[in-house]
Amino acid sequence: MTEKKKVVILYGGRSVEHGVSINSAKNIYEFIDKDKFEAIAIGISKSGKWFLTKGVSKNIEEGKALSILLDAQKPGFVIAGNEERFNVDIIFPVLHGTDGEDGSIQGMIKALDLPMVGTGVLGSSLSMNKIVAKRVLESAKLPVAxxxxxxxxxxxxxxxxxxxxxxxxxxxxxxxxxxxxxxxxxxxxxxxxxxxxxxxxxxxxxxxxxxFIKAREVECAILGNNPPQASMPGEIVISKKYEFYTFDAKYVDPEAVRIEVPAKLTKAVAEKIRTLSVKAFQALRCEDFARVDLFLSGNKVYVNEINTIPGFTNSSMFPMMWKERGIGFSELITTLLTIAQDRYDKGKRIERSFSSALKF
Known part of the structure; x- marks a missing residue:
């Protein structure tokens, strides 16, 4: 019997999106294929402390405090108090926003030389900063507001x-x-x-x-590398009581939006959105998966922004758009873990040492 891979689901974090992260992580923890993977929940409190938790919980600090073994040869975690050590095979960051989606966590995981689901340091930092992202998209000749x-x-x-x-x-x-x-x-x-x-x-x-562009809000999910694949676009139809897609409309008010997957679009417009989404994903050096947010005004499409760790909540578009393509939640998680491991394995060809006559 093949040994299960140990997957850390990393959630919470020092971010205003802390709560959204918890909701996304709960779904991933619940739907991960338990026959193939052993899910390990590690929460980061709002103050930045790391804890091993029983499942995904909003009460992160009730877990066991952790420290990290800073050893790229044998990285792992240590439980405070009894000094119990455990190793993991791959990390799935489900951290939205500051410190989790901007390259910070990605850099630490890379330094530990652990496989990780999602975009690395460069793509995360480029995509997170709306100003830099706009400039990169412009340089790639993609339409922006x-x-x-x-x-x-x-x-x-x-x-x-x-x-x-x-x-x-x-x-x-x-x-x-x-x-x-x-x-x-x-x-x-x-x-x-x-x-x-x-x-x-x-x-x-x-x-x-x-x-401000008066337009339809459309989104497209991207999955994979070399080449990345685009879902059919979905549309977020916002209630007239909201002037734009606010935080409350996204996460609090169940009556705020109606989601249409796939969006009601002509074939030509849908293909234009899919093509632009893949180009944006590549221009911003994204990896494994992302959600591209766009505006559709008439037949003109604008790339708004890209989300390198899209939500996995019950109302999140990313899993919904792949479900429409026949990929269920559990299969999607397995696919992401497989894609990430494959990318990590291929990256091993890169040399980290150089032989020279330099004396030191």
Whole structure:
């Protein structure tokens, strides 16, 4: 009998999306194929402490405190108190937002030389920062909304009239490095801008201001590498009581949205969305999986952003779009773990030493 692979489901984290991470991780823990994998839940508290937990729980600090063995030859974890050590085979980060989706955790896992599901350091950091991502997408000749950027040190120089002249009204103000619509506001008048800047700068030193595009919200799921595959697009139809896709609309209000998978699109538009999504995934150096968010205005498509660790909650689009393609939740998790392990194995061909006459 083949020994089960030990899979760490890493969740929680020091992020405003901490709760969303827990909900996503619960589903992965529940639906992972127990015949093939041994799931190990490790939670990161809001203060940044790591714990081994019984299943995925919001009460992370009730688990056993952990430390990490910083040894790339034999990486593993140690349970505080009894010094019990355990090793793992692969890590599945289900950490949304700051410290989990921006390359930080990915860099640590890479330094430990452990296989990991999802995009690595470069792609994660590029994709997480909305400003850098826009610039990379532009350089790849992909369509994006018009935008302006500002640093906290420029706060007093940000003028409503200047933004209105370049972007029109209304416009959107966003923190550069957050997801789930946290730190995002729609601005119609000068008073709105003051509140929007207060909110965005509360979470980040950089903000991005974008033109508001009246459009359909469509998403496309990407899976695999060389070449990545695109699902059929899905659409998020937002209730008229919301002016845009807010945090509450995403996660709190069950009546806020209607999800259509696949979206009602012409074949030509659907293929355009799929093609642009794959190009965005590749341009931002993503790996294994991602969800691309786009706007559809008439027949014109804009790439909005890319999510390198998309949600796995019951209302999340990524698993729903693959279910429509015939890939259920358990099979999807197995596929992701297989893809990640294969990428890691192929990466072993890269040399880490160089022989020379240098004396030291």
């Amino acid at each position: 018009k935008y302006m950027t500002f640093h906290f040190t420029q706060r007093e120089q940000i003028k409503f009239a200047d933004i209105k002249k370049k972007l029109g009204i209304p416009f959107m103000v966003k923190a550069a490095n957050l997801g789930s619509s946290v730190g995002v506001n729609k601005v119609k008048k000068p008073a709105d801008l003051v509140k929007a800047l207060d909110d965005a700068f509360k979470y980040d030193d950089e903000i991005i201001v974008e033109e």
